[in-house]
Structure formats: structure tokens, C-alpha cells
Amino acid sequence: MPTLKRIAISxxxxxxxxxxxxxxxxxxxxxxxxxxxxxxxxxATQAASLLKQxxxxxxxxxxxSGGFTIQPGIVDxxxxxxxxxxxxxxxxxxxxxxxxxxxxLPIHKEAWMKAGIKYVGHTDALRDxxxxxxxxxxGCEKLYVPLYTExxxxxxxxxxxxxxxxxxxxxxxxxTTKHEPIAVLGLNPHAGDHGVLGDExxxxxxxxxxxxxxxxxEVFVGPIVPDIAFTPRFRERYTMIAAMYHDxxxxxxxxxxxxxxxxVSLGLPIIRTSVDHGTAFDIAYKGIASVQSxxxxxxxxxxxxxLQDY
Amino acid sequence: MPTLKRIAISxxxxxxxxxxxxxxxxxxxxxxxxxxxxxxxxxATQAASLLKQxxxxxxxxxxxSGGFTIQPGIVDxxxxxxxxxxxxxxxxxxxxxxxxxxxxLPIHKEAWMKAGIKYVGHTDALRDxxxxxxxxxxGCEKLYVPLYTExxxxxxxxxxxxxxxxxxxxxxxxxTTKHEPIAVLGLNPHAGDHGVLGDExxxxxxxxxxxxxxxxxEVFVGPIVPDIAFTPRFRERYTMIAAMYHDxxxxxxxxxxxxxxxxVSLGLPIIRTSVDHGTAFDIAYKGIASVQSxxxxxxxxxxxxxLQDY
Numbered sequence: 001m002p003t004l005k006r007i008a009i010s011x012x013x014x015x016x017x018x019x020x021x022x023x024x025x026x027x028x029x030x031x032x033x034x035x036x037x038x039x040x041x042x043x044a045t046q047a048a049s050l051l052k053q054x055x056x057x058x059x060x061x062x063x064x065s066g067g068f069t070i071q072p073g074i075v076d077x078x079x080x081x082x083x084x085x086x087x088x089x090x091x092x093x094x095x096x097x098x099x100x101x102x103x104x105l106p107i108h109k110e111a112w113m114k115a116g117i118k119y120v121g122h123t124d125a126l127r128d129x130x131x132x133x134x135x136x137x138x139g140c141e142k143l144y145v146p147l148y149t150e151x152x153x154x155x156x157x158x159x160x161x162x163x164x165x166x167x168x169x170x171x172x173x174x175x176t177t178k179h180e181p182i183a184v185l186g187l188n189p190h191a192g193d194h195g196v197l198g199d200e201x202x203x204x205x206x207x208x209x210x211x212x213x214x215x216x217x218e219v220f221v222g223p224i225v226p227d228i229a230f231t232p233r234f235r236e237r238y239t240m241i242a243a244m245y246h247d248x249x250x251x252x253x254x255x256x257x258x259x260x261x262x263x264v265s266l267g268l269p270i271i272r273t274s275v276d277h278g279t280a281f282d283i284a285y286k287g288i289a290s291v292q293s294x295x296x297x298x299x300x301x302x303x304x305x306x307l308q309d310y
Numbered sequence: 311m312p313t314l315k316r317i318a319i320s321x322x323x324x325x326x327x328x329x330x331x332x333x334x335x336x337x338x339x340x341x342x343x344x345x346x347x348x349x350x351x352x353x354a355t356q357a358a359s360l361l362k363q364x365x366x367x368x369x370x371x372x373x374x375s376g377g378f379t380i381q382p383g384i385v386d387x388x389x390x391x392x393x394x395x396x397x398x399x400x401x402x403x404x405x406x407x408x409x410x411x412x413x414x415l416p417i418h419k420e421a422w423m424k425a426g427i428k429y430v431g432h433t434d435a436l437r438d439x440x441x442x443x444x445x446x447x448x449g450c451e452k453l454y455v456p457l458y459t460e461x462x463x464x465x466x467x468x469x470x471x472x473x474x475x476x477x478x479x480x481x482x483x484x485x486t487t488k489h490e491p492i493a494v495l496g497l498n499p500h501a502g503d504h505g506v507l508g509d510e511x512x513x514x515x516x517x518x519x520x521x522x523x524x525x526x527x528e529v530f531v532g533p534i535v536p537d538i539a540f541t542p543r544f545r546e547r548y549t550m551i552a553a554m555y556h557d558x559x560x561x562x563x564x565x566x567x568x569x570x571x572x573x574v575s576l577g578l579p580i581i582r583t584s585v586d587h588g589t590a591f592d593i594a595y596k597g598i599a600s601v602q603s604x605x606x607x608x609x610x611x612x613x614x615x616x617l618q619d620y
Contacts, residue, residue: 153508154498158465188464189556198463226557230565246499247536248557252565255540 004034005100005305008090011039012105013083015074016279017289019047025291029298036099038062038086046070050285064089073281080111094270101271101301106279126265135173135266138276140257140296144240145249146173157245161187161200166207174219176266178307183238184208184222185248191225259290262297271304273297314344315410315615318400321349322415323393325384326589327599329357335601339608346409348372348396356380360595374399383591390421404580411581411611418589436575445483445576448586450567450606454550455559456483467555471497471510476517484529486576488617493548494518494532501535569600572607581614583607
């Protein structure tokens with residue numbers, strides 16, 4: 001039997017749904033990965049007892065200091081601090097090669113703020129900690145949506161559509177995913193309708209040509225008319241659709257596959273995947289949170305690890 | 311038995327799928343509307359014979375001159391001219407009160423161009439012929455998406471987000487649909503995240519407040535975070551979601567309900583609905599075109615007629 005890949009799991013905000021998802025999915029994911037949970041055994045036992053469960057023997061914990069009393073659904077500095085420590089531990093394990101990848105469970109932004117942590121979220125922290133840019137990609141096996149621009153005002157999007165940075169984005173995307181073909185959306189309605197409704201498509205078209213020439217095959221296809229790119233006919237042909245901006249890609253993606261979605265950071269020195277939902281404080285420790293996004297995130301970690309092995 | 315509402319149907323480009331859709335759906339729609347087809351009896355007979363069918367006795371035709379030989383799948387000036395004449399006849403019947411509404415089947419832009427017709431499509435023609443603005447709304451009973459801006463470059467969208475024109479749009483939308491509640495999307499990712507990712511949401515918020523105050527109830531709700539507005543949880547609450555721009559609304563709508571979608575022009579002196587697909591020349595007269603969008607368009611005509619009756 002081959003050795004399973006090791007994945008460090010940061011448990012997220014312990015007042016939220018993260019831990020119960022990890023616990024419920026444990027017997028499933030241990031079939032194909034070796035999970036290492038970034039939480040102290042005593043905190044894990046406390047969380048499990050709130051769910052009226054015993055901690056499985058093989059629930060391997062990586063000790064995190066700073067125990068506290070879990071209060072389901074409460075925004076709390078201690079819980080925020082612990083979730084950050086869990087996240088940093090997971091990163092450290094990945095950097096040092098103890099694990100092959102990390103999967104993060106949701107933290108609470110306000111809890112981080114209360115704990116005096118300067119980042120607004122995981123991606124923000126990762127970029128700063130690694131001092132490098134990363135591609136944010138959301139989705140599931142049926143459909144991945146990498147974003148060319150992300151958290152910028154809509155009015156600033158058009159000026160970012162330039163050939164050279166698009167080529168860099170496309171190359172990094174192909175190098176990190178090895179996916180093909182990749183559909184690329186236009187920027188404007190009807191992809192500009194031959195320039196009548198905007199002409200940024202000429203930069204996208206030029207970048208696609210240059211990138212494909214560099215790669216030596218027709219990996220990138222487009223620019224595709226944005227409002228028909230997510231219809232069944234296109235989804236049959238493309239399981240990766242690169243969007244020029246946040247809502248162009250994520251509104252249709254979440255309309256179709258909300259519960260299954262995960263978040264991947266591409267281009268970091270480590271592989272990191274995440275669930276695509278929040279702490280869901282309102283249903284914490286009620287045993288009803290869906291494990292689908294988490295299981296998909298674990299599987300995606302595995303997939304991106306295997307890409308790096310080549 | 312109450313008198314059925316009369317709907318004039320423009321048959322679209324006779325070299326495309328329009329006529330076979332009308333013919334196949336005839337026995338269905340005549341149960342609840344009185345259809346009047348804008349086509350000569352001889353052309354209808356020719357089209358039916360291509361489908362190896364006889365024209366039903368009760369297939370009531372409104373004579374259009376300019377007969378020609380139908381060539382399935384061919385872009386042709388004569389066919390373009392005939393589709394325009396059919397469309398104009400339908401409008402004329404509605405303006406004079408002979409019918410209560412019109413439903414249009416797809417025309418071919420290039421065929422109109424070849425025929426020397428100056429409009430690029432139905433909506434363009436309607437605005438010019440009636441010299442008034444109209445709201446373009448797409449969707450189906452499960453989800454309607456009216457558009458605040460439509461066929462403009464993405465780079466120009468943000469500057470259109472201003473309180474006064476938004477109030478006019480909201481008021482016209484409510485007056486013509488009587489729908490409530492109506493969700494309104496923000497412009498920016500995360501609806502601006504309190505101004506960090508763009509601040510046009512303040513105009514949208516002000517316009518919603520002013521409109522609701524004028525109407526006297528909380529009809530409009532928002533600004534909603536665009537990328538979660540089309541997830542199942544929101545779709546349960548809102549069956550009408552107003553979008554600030556073309557792809558923001560239409561990409562998720564078409565991802566979800568492509569085959570069922572229709573197009574409505576709101577705010578014209580006449581009621582006009584349309585299928586939300588093209589001439590589909592590649593499958594014309596093969597008997598496989600879907601009638602769903604057409605049946606939904608007929609039903610929507612009926613619905614908007616009944617709103618005007620109050």
C-alpha cells in the first residue's frame with residue numbers, strides 16, 4: 001500500500017462549524033490522505049464532547065498552545081487567536097515538508113480583529129507571509145474558476161486588462177494546474193461584439209495567442225461571451241473558465257455549485273486549499289453543517305500535490 | 311368561458327426555427343391564448359409542408375405580403391425582409407388594440423442587414439419606433455433579471471450608478487411588474503465591503519430608500535452581495551433580482567435557466583415578450599428545437615397583460 005499524502009488541517013474558529021466538519025469527515029478522508037489536525041488534543045477532546053462524541057484514537061493532533069472554553073457561535077478574541085495559531089502551524093508544517101499540503105477551515109474575520117491580528121483573511125495572510133502573488137481559484141471538479149482580478153472595485157477592472165500581465169497570469173495558471181483546455185472570458189457584454197461594446201477583448205485575444213505560442217499548444221480558448229459561458233453546452237466542453245473579475249466568475253459558479261465549492265491558492269510555495277464557506281456560527285455544534293466543501297477541498301489538495309510530483 | 315387574450319406572434323426568420331416552434335406549440339397555447347400569426351397562409355403552408363405537416367384549420371394568419379422560397383439555415387435578404395414585416399405587423403396590431411400583446415420569434419441580424427433594415431434587433435427597433443426607453447428583463451417565473459444598464463462597455467458601467475436614474479429605473483420596474491420584493495445587486499465585489507472595494511453602493515442604497523419611500527413599502531431590498539445573490543438560499547427569497555449590468559445578471563441567470571429564459575420589454579406602450587434564443591439555423595426544420603422558451607414567453611405576455619388590466 002502506497003504511503004498516503006499528509007495534509008495539515010487548520011481547524012478554523014473553534015466557536016464555528018470547522019471542527020465538527022473535520023471530525024465528521026475523518027473516517028472518510030483518512031482512506032486517502034493522512035490528516036494532521038492543528039489543534040491540541042485537549043481542545044479537540046473538548047470540542048468533540050460538545051458534539052457528544054469521543055475523539056477517535058487515530059485523530060492525530062499537532063499541539064497548539066492557548067486552550068480556552070469553546071462557546072459555540074460567539075465572536076471571541078481567544079478563539080480568533082487560536083484559529084490564527086492553528087493556521088500558522090499548518091503553514092509551518094508545509095514549509096518544512098512535514099506535510100504535503102494544507103487545507104484550511106473557516107476563520108472569523110472579526111475574531112481575528114479582536115485578537116489583534118492584522119490580516120483580513122487567509123489569502124491576505126498567505127500573500128504577506130510568502131511575499132508572493134497567488135492566483136485565487138474557486139470551484140469544484142465540475143467547474144474551476146480562476147480569477148484574473150479579485151478584490152478591486154468594478155470601476156478599476158477594465159484598466160487591468162492588459163496583454164503582458166494577462167500572459168503572466170495564464171502561464172502561472174497553466175503551470176500550477178496543468179489543466180487544458182482553459183476557457184477565458186471576455187470583459188464586455190457579448191465579448192465586445194466586435195468592439196462595439198468595448199474593445200479590451202483585443203488584449204485578451206493577444207494574450208491568449210502569446211501564451212499558447214509559448215506553451216506550444218492551444219491550451220487557452222477565448223475570449224468567450226461571458227453570459228453564455230456557464231450554460232450547459234459550454235460546461236460540457238470546459239471545466240475551467242478564467243474570469244476577468246470577481247463577480248463575473250463567482251456569481252455563476254456559486255449559482256451552480258454553492259455547496260461543493262472550494263478555494264485554492266495557486267502559485268504559493270505550498271499547496272493550500274480551503275472550504276468556500278464561513279464559520280456558520282448560527283449552526284455551530286448542531287451537527288448539521290455540510291462536509292461536502294471540506295471533502296472536496298481535501299481531494300483538491302491531493303490533486304494539486306500529485307501535479308507537483310511530476 | 312371568458313374570452314381569451316389575443317397575442318400577435320411575429321414568426322421571425324422563416325429560414326430558422328421560429329415557425330416550427332410556433333406550429334408545434336399551437337395546440338398547447340391555444341388553450342389559454344388566442345394566437346394571431348403574422349404570416350401569410352401560403353407561407354405558413356409552405357413552412358408546414360417542409361415539416362411534413364398540414365397547417366391546422368384554426369392556425370389564424372394575419373396576411374403579410376412578400377412570399378419567397380424558404381431555404382432552411384440560409385441567411386437571406388428576402389427572409390430578413392419578411393421577418394421584419396411580420397414584426398412590424400405584430401406591433402401595428404398591438405398599437406391598434408387588435409391584440410393585447412405580442413410575442414416575437416427570433417430574427418437574424420445579418421438577414422436584416424442584407425435586407426437593408428437599419429436596426430440590429432427587436433429591442434433596438436422597438437425603442438426607435440416608440441421613441442421611449444424600455445427596461446430589458448430576462449428570465450422565467452423562477453427568476454427574472456431586469457437590467458439597469460445593458461449593452462454598454464464594462465468600463466462605463468460604474469459611472470452610470472447614480473441615485474436619480476436608479477430611482478426612475480426602480481419606479482418603472484415596480485410599476486410595470488408589480489413584483490415584490492425585488493432584490494437589487496450591489497456593483498462591486500462583496501457589495502463594496504463597506505466602501506473598501508468601491509463605494510457606488512451608497513447611490514444604490516440611497517435610490518432604494520427613496521423608491522421605497524415613494525411607493526410606501528419596502529419593495530426593493532439591497533444592495534445584495536452579487537456573487538451570493540443567485541445561490542439557492544437567495545433564490546428561495548427573491549424571484550426578481552435587478553442587476554446593475556449585463557453579465558452580472560445574465561451569466562448566473564443563463565447558467566441556471568438557459569432553456570426556459572424569455573425576454574420582456576417593460577415600459578413600452580405595448581406588451582412584448584420574446585424567446586431568449588436565436589434562429590438556430592443549424593437545426594431549422596429538423597423538428598428538434600425546444601418550445602420551452604416560446605411557451606414561457608406566451609405565458610409571460612399573458613401575465614403582463616393581466617397586470618395592465620388592474
